[in-house]
Amino acid sequence: MKKRTLFYLLFAGLTATPLISAAHVKWFTEAVPQKAPIEEIISPVFISISIGAALILAALPQLLPWIMKWKPVAKIDRNLEGLRKYSRVLLKYGTAAALIIQVLMGTIFAPEIHIPSIEVTILVWLAIGLLITPHHYATKAGSLILLGLFIYITPLHGLFHMLDYGFYLAIIFVLLIGNTRLEQWGFPFLYLGTGLSLCWVAVEKWVFPGLSLDIIANHHVPTFGFPPEIFVVLSAFIEFVVGYLLVVGVLNRLLAFVLTCLFILTTTLFGWLELAGHFMIHIILAIFIIEGVSFYKPPISIHKTVADQVVFVFLNFIFVLATFLMIYYRFA
Template sequence: MMTTAFFTLAGTNAAMAHVKWFCAYDLAGAPRGLGEVLCADFEKLVGLSLLALVVGGLLEGTVLGAALIRSLDRATAWARENTELLFRAVCGGFFVALWSLGGVILTPELKTANTALPWFQLAIAVGFLWRRTMPLSALGIVVLFVTAIRAYGAFHLADYPVFLGVAAYIALTGLGRSLPGGIRPLDVVRYTAAVTLMWASVEKWAYPQWSYPLFVEHPGMTFGFSGEYFMKAAGAVEFVLAFALICTPLVRRVSAILLAATFISAIFEFGKIDAIGHAPIIVAMVAIAADNATAPYRLRNLALTPVGYGAALAAFIGLYYGAHAVFQGTSIL
């Protein structure tokens, strides 16, 4: 099982490529039944994920964990000091790329015939040049998100709440504010990125067949495992890394590094479309990896990790299948 997990993590770089950008998909079609998803292999993968979370949490309270945090602080100092600049540069470049491509709302599969939208996207990019116009760019992102919902539906756009998180970061940073309760702009990005990736993980379990054409083109991706099993394992890896983003500082920083590495690795396999599409979440992962915010270490919080992970897993599977039943009219069984 440990060998399987290792190879799956190594191969997840390709699985992290958003399948809707490269393969045919059908959201109206029925997802895999829960009986097929919640099988023995799934249970073993969940158990392994929990083990990884607990080990990471225990490590954080040791001398080695403290040394790792200090090393991360030194290695990521530049990114931490220039987080706002990184977001402005990458997001500005992202919207310039969308303007250049044309016919795309926010991600490659969200097509539009509206000829005014590319120029609207260019205006969003220009807004990143000055701090006082950043809130206007943030508002523009929200307008694009709503436009995409009207064209593709709320269920489809549930794939991308990270864009709303990025918009919140841009607006709050431009205004020099945080949310009540001490929630920082970067925390909003972190939470929405976690939600985005946990939702995407469930989609890998619900529709593994969407990725099968990629396995034909890139047979080495699965390391000899069946496509069905590989997608279960890839979803498990993505889910646990996404959940780790809302955990303790060292765990979430390591998770962000692993996620950034997989997204960047996928670019070499899938090219500029993947680079453009994943640019906002990559910069978010870099910022989270560099974030040196601390929190008191408490063993009782670690003891609650399995409960939190289990609750998140049940909630996202239930939400995905429940929302699909409501919006697409399919059974969850």
């Protein structure tokens, strides 16, 4: 019965999927990427926002414990704690839903990565069928297919390009080690992989600002009173800060909820296509709201005094920001 259901799913999916690579979803801009001069990227505005973000981040580890003592917040935190048992289920079926959206758009992993052949389409639908099958061996098989597809797609689009979607490798890892002795490493790895991907993608907006500015101009994206150039810088900082918080382990449930709302706001400004393209990220962020960091020992915990923690977060953020920017700029 399960085999027959899987066959029907695969057949229905194939009939609904664009099978020709030319039948793809038009991406937001056809502007040619042009790297901005480094002196324009590291502008007074960029430096000011960097310092401001570092100061806010440095204060968060001191403020969050105090905020969490507030009874309404503490109650919500306890309620979310009870949902942790559903985190892996949400990741599994959320991944399947994201793949369904993508394959119906004729793409895989991202809106600009078009499915190159009918064989890949079949494999994607097979992976979807396995992921929605309620057995951990089927989940592992589906994730292995996704790993094979990611490896196959990478040379076609380049390793540098696929680093934007490295969080899929983290998702695959979590699904593969489910129901094993390594299961406890899954979500910390998901935090790390997603955080690094968000930081990497954010830098693109600084290095190639013309792409974002073209989208704002042609799609009439509201900038909320900010000049378009500054709005692009700010939106990139939101992405980068979310990624950084995931990596260093400061992102508790309350902060995850606030930043998720901001992240959704910035991604939905560009319409349905970007929301669909970032659907998997929204699933991951929802998992972070549920999970918190109860399983993750943050690097900041090695510093005991308040002063040491503030200095560590401030300097570490500036260092990570500069490192990502220089590496991206060098190899872009």
